[in-house]
Amino acid sequence: MKKSGNLMSSKIKISSKDVSVFYSQNKALNNITFDIDEKKVTSLIGPSGCGKSTFLRCLNRMNDTIDICKVKGKVLIDNEDIYAPNVDPVLLRARVGMVFQKPNPFPKSIFDNVAYGPSIHGLASSKDELENIVLTSLQRAGLYKEVKNRLSETGTSLSGGQQQRLCIARAIAVSPEIILMDEPCSALDPIATAIVEELIDELVKNYTIVIVTHSMQQAARVSQNTAFFHMGNLIEFGSTQKIFSTPQFKQTQDYITGKIG
Amino acid sequence: MGFWSFSVFILIIAISAYWYGNTKALRLNSNSIEKLPSLPKYYGNYALIWLIFPCLLGVFLWITLNTYILDTILINHLPKELENSFAGGINMLVDRVKTINIDNPFPGTNPELIDAAIFLENKSNEVRAYFLWGIISISVLLCFVSLKKISFKFKARQAVEKSNVTLLILCSIVAIITTVGIVFSLIFEAMRFFDQVSIFDFLFGLSWSPQMAIREDQVASQGSFGAIPLFTGTLLITLIAMLVAIPVGLASAIYLAEYSSSTTRSIIKPLLEILAGVPTVVYGFFAAITVGPFFREFADFFGFNIASESAIAAGGVMGIMIIPFISSLSDDVISAVPQSLRDGSYAMGATHSETIKRVVLPAALPGIVGAILLAVSRAIGETMIVVMAAGIAANLTSNPFEAVTTVTVQIVTLLVGDQEFDSAKTLAAFALGITLFCMTLFLNLYALKIVQRYRERYE
Incomplete structure (x- = not known):
């Protein structure tokens, strides 16, 4: 398929080559091959159980934590295979941050939540530096103004939308190159969703973002590229505009127009 | 009818x-x-x-x-x-x-x-x-x-x-x-x-020898009812038991909940729980005839002379007895920490052990504290092991190699055999009982408060 002009100019950040995933004997993903551009938002859409979340979890090797899960194929980040034997998944995950479907702040204060990553990776050499990282991350996540007077309160005392932005702040505190978002707004109300979407628009200037979403409108609003998954296969990939206006495949069209899903 | x-x-x-x-x-x-x-x-x-x-x-x-x-x-x-x-x-x-x-x-x-x-x-x-x-x-x-x-x-x-x-x-x-x-x-x-013995002497007396004259002219008739040696003995043995049980129990709980495969877990967990099923009397003679003499010979080897009935033998065996309480309860609590928290930590590039130390254990803390306190009250109330392994001599000491006694053991010895129910000797058991009750009550209240505080913070 042909890509539109502005996509051609982008550098490829992540390249998935023949990625298949098995849960025990069941094949959850079937030879997925496509490229994700740097500093763009790529959304993964598709009906439930189509493998989009599984694919997302391949990109930071979170599937390693599930015993029965096996990944085949290659995922290249900056042309290096992250499944190569010499790659340490722990270090990889510091480069590839992740935000989950349900906000999962740690049972710690707001400050400690954001300071968690920098402190385990030794990113700050002094207390001031750590504080600096935390405050910058909170600012970037657009949360600073709301929480600046209550940094020592527990993260779970925030509202759902604030918790999700706290998780985003936590993820960007370790300065990752890529942020993976697994349906980050599905547990949020429309107003909190709008705030997170604005934040994504802002973050994409500095980070490569891959987002799984159930909301076609959200994919259309926030992403530049869209991949449509169905039954473990990548059906169609291209610019969001193209996927939503002139889909090549009937399945894509059916899903976008709400006939399946 | x-x-x-x-x-x-x-x-x-x-x-x-x-x-x-x-x-x-x-x-x-x-x-x-x-x-x-x-x-x-x-x-x-x-x-x-x-x-x-x-x-x-x-x-x-x-x-x-x-x-x-x-x-x-x-x-x-x-x-x-x-x-x-x-x-x-x-x-x-x-x-x-x-x-x-x-x-x-x-x-x-x-x-x-x-x-x-x-x-x-x-x-x-x-x-x-x-x-x-x-x-x-x-x-x-x-x-x-x-x-x-x-x-x-x-x-x-x-x-x-x-x-x-x-x-x-x-x-x-x-x-x-x-x-x-x-x-x-x-x-x-x-x-x-307390009509017969002043409450002050009871609570703050340093000597415990509960003898009362049955006849007026009896020699050595005046008993002393200072409960301090009993409570220090109880605390000493409980402390030793906890020093054994908390690290071992917690470590095995962490292994079971976080590292072991489901097959290992299905073997180890029942085995640990068998420990909880062993009658305390059996632990008692294990302490008295195996552990006590072992510590005595061990000390002999270094030229020390210690009694074979010692606080450390009783406390150590009691600790072993309590391990399954702590490990089993903590294992349940740790397993109940939501996977989403672990995922969040892994996704930050934290290792397994960092995740356990900094996310899982803090989240499980209220439950773990609860398990430990349950174990403490079990240790305070335990009688049989102490009777057999630590003796009934009420020494006021902090030396774990000496024989000490506990409140519960004294209650037993005071009430065993023929007793007059109006002598101070027998009634002392009730005074000890109510004091022990108050102690565990305050311990439990304090524990509840701690758990409550963490709960507010973590949920």
Whole structure:
């Protein structure tokens, strides 16, 4: 398929080559091959159980934590295979941050939540530096103004939308190159969703973002590229505009127009 | 009428009342367009409840009042001369009459007493018959009324559910009343003790040797009742037990919950729980004949001389006994920490051990603290191991190699054997009991507070 002009100019950040995933004997993903551009938002859409979340979890090797899960194929980040034997998944995950479907702040204060990553990776050499990282991350996540007077309160005392932005702040505190978002707004109300979407628009200037979403409108609003998954296969990939206006495949069209899903 | 025939009788009435209520409801339902507001079985249950509740209440009343009524009847019946001639007062006389075996009285027993005993036996049967028939007639009457009530206006389900709630409330009250009863019985006996020994000497005395003179002229008659050595002994042994149990128990819980494969876990967990099933007596002689001498020889090797009965032997074995409590409970708590928190931590590039240390354990802390405190109260209350392995010598020491004793062990030794129930020696047990009770109560309250605080923070 042909890509539109502005996509051609982008550098490829992540390249998935023949990625298949098995849960025990069941094949959850079937030879997925496509490229994700740097500093763009790529959304993964598709009906439930189509493998989009599984694919997302391949990109930071979170599937390693599930015993029965096996990944085949290659995922290249900056042309290096992250499944190569010499790659340490722990270090990889510091480069590839992740935000989950349900906000999962740690049972710690707001400050400690954001300071968690920098402190385990030794990113700050002094207390001031750590504080600096935390405050910058909170600012970037657009949360600073709301929480600046209550940094020592527990993260779970925030509202759902604030918790999700706290998780985003936590993820960007370790300065990752890529942020993976697994349906980050599905547990949020429309107003909190709008705030997170604005934040994504802002973050994409500095980070490569891959987002799984159930909301076609959200994919259309926030992403530049869209991949449509169905039954473990990548059906169609291209610019969001193209996927939503002139889909090549009937399945894509059916899903976008709400006939399946 | 005996108690068993009474029970069978009530059972038969109960079944027929249920059946009748059910059938009447079904009949009303089928004979009319209008339907009863509740399912037929509720009408049967309603009748059943009105039979069983009054019955239970009546039996309870009978059990509580029976002795009082019979005593009063007997006292009124006994001639004044007999009462006056009997040394020891009226209550002693009543007890004496009650102990007489009517069929085969002890040779030489006063015939007047035997007559009284026969009289008592007859009266007792009579009173029981009154009660049982009374109970039956009242409950059958109530049951009958409740069956009469079945109509289209009567909502049986609501009534049955209300009485279910009442039953649940009653059950929880039983637990509360028992606790209150125990506390009061302890308090009253302890107050009798404090009449003889000052509370200040008891709480702050440094020496414990509970001897009391039985005769005026007895040598070494003055006992001392300073409880400090007992409480320090208890604390010392508990501390040693906790030093063994907390690290080992927690570490095995972390291994089980976080690292072990499901096959390993399914083998190790039951094995650990077997430890909890070993009777404490067995631990006791394990401590006394294996661990105690081991520590003595171990110290001998370095030229120290220690007793084979030592705090460390008892505390160490007690610690081993407590391991499964801590590991099993903590394992459940750790496993209950949501996977999303672990995922969040891994996604930040945290290693497994960082995740456990900094996310999982803090989240599980309230539960772990709870498990530890449960273990502490188990350790404080443990008696058997201490009797066998640490001895009964009340030394005031912080040296774990010396013999010490604990509060519970002293309570046992004070109450074992023939005792006078008005001597300070026996009553001291109650004073110790109430003090121990207060101690664990405050410990538990404090623990609850800690758990509450963390809970606010973490959920």
